[in-house]
Amino acid sequence: xxxxxxxxxxxxxxxxxxxxxxxxxxxxxxxxxxxxxxxxxxxxxxxxxxxxxxxxxxxxxxxxxxxxxxxxxxxxxxxxxxxxxxxxxxxxxxxxxxxxxxxxxxxxxxxxxx
Amino acid sequence: xxxxxxxxxxxxxxxxxxxxxxxxxxxxxxxxxxxxxxxxxxxxxxxxxxxxxxxxxxxxxxxxxxxxxxxxxxxxxxxxxxxxxxxxxxxxxxxxxxxxxxxxxxxxxxxx
Numbered sequence: 001x002x003x004x005x006x007x008x009x010x011x012x013x014x015x016x017x018x019x020x021x022x023x024x025x026x027x028x029x030x031x032x033x034x035x036x037x038x039x040x041x042x043x044x045x046x047x048x049x050x051x052x053x054x055x056x057x058x059x060x061x062x063x064x065x066x067x068x069x070x071x072x073x074x075x076x077x078x079x080x081x082x083x084x085x086x087x088x089x090x091x092x093x094x095x096x097x098x099x100x101x102x103x104x105x106x107x108x109x110x111x112x113x114x
Numbered sequence: 115x116x117x118x119x120x121x122x123x124x125x126x127x128x129x130x131x132x133x134x135x136x137x138x139x140x141x142x143x144x145x146x147x148x149x150x151x152x153x154x155x156x157x158x159x160x161x162x163x164x165x166x167x168x169x170x171x172x173x174x175x176x177x178x179x180x181x182x183x184x185x186x187x188x189x190x191x192x193x194x195x196x197x198x199x200x201x202x203x204x205x206x207x208x209x210x211x212x213x214x215x216x217x218x219x220x221x222x223x224x225x226x
Contacts, residue, residue, distance in 0.1 A: 009154070034214040043118075043204055043217030044157075089156065091214065099145060099164045100208055102215060106156035 003027050004092050006105035014113050019077040021108050023090035026071060030092035034102070035064060035075045038087045047088075048075070080112045116141045120205050120218035126226050127192070127199065135190045135221045137205035146188040147215065150174065151202040160203075163188055192223060200225050 005024045013019045023033075031052050036044035050057040050064045050073070057064050063076045077084055087107045093100050118139040127133045139146065148160040159172030163182040177196025182188055188207075192199045202222050206215035 006156075032214075036214070036217075041202070041220065041222065043120075043206075043219045044215075045217070046214045049214055093214070099162065099170070101159070101162070102147075102208075104149075104157040106154060 002106075004090060004103045004105040006090060006108050008108050009106070010109040010111070012111045012113060013080045015082060016079045019075075019080045019084065019110055019112065021075040021077075021088050021090075021110065023073050023075075023105055024071060025073070025092050027092070027094065028068075028071070030094050030103075032093040033064070033066060033073050034091045034093070035062075036089045036091060036104075037084075038089060038107070044089060077110075080110075082112050082114050085110055085112045118205055118207055118216055118218035120203075120221050122221060123219065125221055125223045127223060128226060130194045132191055132193050133223065135192070135203055135205075135223070137188045137190065137218060138186055139188075139205075139207045139216070140186060141207055141216060142185070143207035143209055143216070144185070145208045146182070147206045147208070148172075148178075148180065148188070148190045149204045149206065151204060151220075157204065160190065199223055 003026050034049040035047040038044040048059050048062045066073045087109050089107045090105045091102045093102045121136045147162040149157040158174050161180040163169035179191045204220050205218040208215045
């Protein structure tokens with residue numbers, strides 16, 4: 001059972017435009033949601049997170065929106081740059097028996113076209 | 115600089131061999147994790163450890179073993195019982211919550 005889903009395996013966007021990456025989840029007990037960026041043959045790097053008690057968090061060109069009623073979050077990148085081309089993973093965290101566990105989606109490959 | 119170091123970056127294993135992947139962190143994080151990445155499957159949790167001398171199985175622990183003798187170190191052994199070990203392995207540590215993981219740079223294991 002996939003608790004965190006990224007239904008779009010890939011996305012292409014023109015440089016300067018907005019990139020919108022989507023993520024759906026099923027467990028209402030998740031307390032934080034996070035986005036990671038990953039280049040080939042490297043470890044993922046943390047981008048931005050949002051607490052389940054908020055509906056928006058912004059950091060420079062990156063904004064994450066959380067819609068709890070729809071169990072949906074999205075990452076907006078504005079403006080998109082060629083260096084943003086990577087695989088983006090969303091993740092959700094839950095504290096289980098005192099340990100934080102993070103559950104990842106399958107990733108969306110973003111390609112920003114120059 | 116604080117971070118997580120994984121070694122080696124590339125590893126080749128013969129059929130029937132055990133191999134050990136190293137993971138060291140100097141972030142003073144209590145929790146450490148091992149994930150496996152396969153194409154189209156995202157990141158799947160193998161093992162995790164909250165404190166020294168304690169660890170828990172993740173979703174795909176069969177064929178793997180770990181130890182946590184020191185806070186800084188969380189090595190993963192891929193045993194010969196793991197039927198499909200070729201993958202990209204990622205180690206991570208965390209203080210939890212909205213801070214997420216800090217990942218290492220990964221080890222690509224190939225069975226030859």
